[in-house]
Amino acid sequence: MRALRLIGDRQLELAEVPPPSAPGTGEVQVAIKTVALNHLDLWGFRGMAFAKRQLPLVVGAEAAGEIAATGPGVASFRPGDKVVMYGAKTCGVCPACRGGRDNLCENVGGIMGFHIDGFARDLVNMPARLVVPVPEGVPLREAACAPIAFGTVEHMLFDNAKLKPGETVLVHAGGSGIGSVAIKMAKALGCTVITTVGDDTKAEKAKALGADHVINYKTERFEGVTRKLTGKKGVDVVFEHVGGEGFNASLLCLRRGGRLVTCGSTAGPTVTINLMQLFQQQYKILASFGCTLRNIRDSLSKMAAGITPIIDTEVMLADFEKGLARLESRQVFGKVIVAF
Numbered sequence: 001m002r003a004l005r006l007i008g009d010r011q012l013e014l015a016e017v018p019p020p021s022a023p024g025t026g027e028v029q030v031a032i033k034t035v036a037l038n039h040l041d042l043w044g045f046r047g048m049a050f051a052k053r054q055l056p057l058v059v060g061a062e063a064a065g066e067i068a069a070t071g072p073g074v075a076s077f078r079p080g081d082k083v084v085m086y087g088a089k090t091c092g093v094c095p096a097c098r099g100g101r102d103n104l105c106e107n108v109g110g111i112m113g114f115h116i117d118g119f120a121r122d123l124v125n126m127p128a129r130l131v132v133p134v135p136e137g138v139p140l141r142e143a144a145c146a147p148i149a150f151g152t153v154e155h156m157l158f159d160n161a162k163l164k165p166g167e168t169v170l171v172h173a174g175g176s177g178i179g180s181v182a183i184k185m186a187k188a189l190g191c192t193v194i195t196t197v198g199d200d201t202k203a204e205k206a207k208a209l210g211a212d213h214v215i216n217y218k219t220e221r222f223e224g225v226t227r228k229l230t231g232k233k234g235v236d237v238v239f240e241h242v243g244g245e246g247f248n249a250s251l252l253c254l255r256r257g258g259r260l261v262t263c264g265s266t267a268g269p270t271v272t273i274n275l276m277q278l279f280q281q282q283y284k285i286l287a288s289f290g291c292t293l294r295n296i297r298d299s300l301s302k303m304a305a306g307i308t309p310i311i312d313t314e315v316m317l318a319d320f321e322k323g324l325a326r327l328e329s330r331q332v333f334g335k336v337i338v339a340f
């Protein structure tokens with residue numbers, strides 16, 4: 001079978017490898033049909049000195065497929081069932097796992113496609129407990145965006161920021177994979193959405209997604225425009241995943257007691273924060289990483305109800321690297337997906 005492996009920094013190889021053995025007790029074998037790309041794949045592709053991993057490494061962190069076979073003791077799946085996978089090897093027995101807080105697992109064995117072998121291969125064996133059925137009517141190319149893009153946004157907006165109907169939210173990088181999902185989810189809840197983009201073409205697209213106000217951060221200072229748009233009051237929630245110099249400007253966009261939720265730092269991981277401002281304004285900074293199995297189920301239900309991902313580009317497995325280049329170019333609006 002085919003497996004797309006990272007063999008060095010920025011070096012991918014489509015290899016022929018032996019298929020996995022028959023699924024063991026409690027396992028299923030999944031035939032991968034679609035992989036969706038995320039910024040995480042780009043970090044991995046470029047090479048990260050601090051990430052503990054061994055090469056070659058099968059890439060692909062987010063995917064959908066069909067059950068090919070089931071192991072002993074698996075009654076919940078049948079061959080042909082459409083599924084997505086939770087991409088971190090959680091233990092399933094620690095208090096966090098048993099409490100449904102999968103992304104706080106105390107014994108996590110790594111993120112698939114980043115620390116350990118991922119989904120860009122024809123067949124993969126998975127513990128059945130980490131496999132989630134795809135509802136009727138949701139195409140696999142869309143379902144593939146549930147485990148990371150949709151799940152991350154669910155976890156950020158609802159578990160962490162506890163976004164409520166009628167609130168105002170500033171979504172950074174509305175054209176990114178998670179930004180475009182955040183706009184749609186916040187609008188579906190009945191929120192007012194302000195979003196930032198880096199060019200005017202993306203501004204039109206973000207408006208088409210339902211954003212109430214779009215700010216081109218390259219031509220205007222987003223914190224000034226946001227304060228003006230909210231009558232100097234500030235927004236209830238900032239959806240942050242950029243970091244760098246914009247982080248403090250994002251805090252300035254919040255109303256007193258407002259919440260900033262963050263899951264990324266594509267523009268730089270280090271910032272200096274004014275603590276006087278932080279406590280006087282009673283800001284709440286919420287850190288979010290990954291999601292829970294429940295977030296993936298909820299994401300798929302939302303897709304079935306019509307909140308679907310924006311797909312920017314679809315490439316074939318052999319062109320995985322072209323997909324990454326599209327992501328890296330920042331020309332992308334929505335998700336890049338890889339078909340098998």
Ligand SMILES: [Zn+2]
Nearest residue numbers: 091094097105
């Ligand atoms: Zn655990």
